[in-house]
Each structure stands twice: as structure tokens, then as C-alpha cells.
Amino acid sequence: MNLQIRGGGMEAFVFLSFLIGIATAIYWMVVGWRAMRAHEQIANCCEGWLRIRRDERINALRKEQGTTTTQLDSGEDKFTPHKDAPPEYPWSKEV
Numbered sequence: 001m002n003l004q005i006r007g008g009g010m011e012a013f014v015f016l017s018f019l020i021g022i023a024t025a026i027y028w029m030v031v032g033w034r035a036m037r038a039h040e041q042i043a044n045c046c047e048g049w050l051r052i053r054r055d056e057r058i059n060a061l062r063k064e065q066g067t068t069t070t071q072l073d074s075g076e077d078k079f080t081p082h083k084d085a086p087p088e089y090p091w092s093k094e095v
């Protein structure tokens with residue numbers, strides 16, 4: 001197929017479509033970047049909250065047992081959000 005463009009109208013339309021396509025791509029890249037950053041901040045906040053809750057539970061258990069050591073027992077030094085999350089949250093269940 002041999003396509004010949006005659007006149008200036010079609011060339012301007014192609015160029016304008018190209019510019020709109022580039023602008024749209026850049027726009028959605030910025031939107032995606034901002035969404036990714038927001039999700040990272042939410043994840044960091046939840047992870048910090050889970051660490052605090054884990055430390056509170058460890059301290060409560062130590063008080064019950066009468067242990068006042070500051071050194072972590074075996075296995076307590078590894079934090080995993082799935083294991084240490086409260087059961088009422090969906091991410092506390094391993095898939």
C-alpha cells in the first residue's frame with residue numbers, strides 16, 4: 001500500500017497527534033510515580049506500626065514471665081509482617 005499525503009492538513013494532524021501522545025505518556029508516568037510513592041509511604045507506616053505492636057507484645061510477655069532481659073530471644077530478631085500482624089488484618093494471613 002502506497003500512501004501519499006498531499007496538502008498540509010494531514011501532516012499537521014499527525015504532528016499534533018504525536019505531541020498529544022507524548023504529553024499523555026508523560027502525564028501517566030507522573031501519575032504512576034506519585035501513586036507508587038504514596039503506596040511505599042503507606043507500607044512503611046504499616047510496617048512501623050506492626051514493629052511497635054510486636055515490641056509491645058514481647059514486652060507484655062516478658063512482664064508476665066518475669067523476664068526483664070533486654071536481649072531478644074531466639075527468633076524475635078526477625079520481623080515478618082505476615083507473622084507478626086494482628087489476626088484482624090488481611091495481610092496477617094499467609095497466602
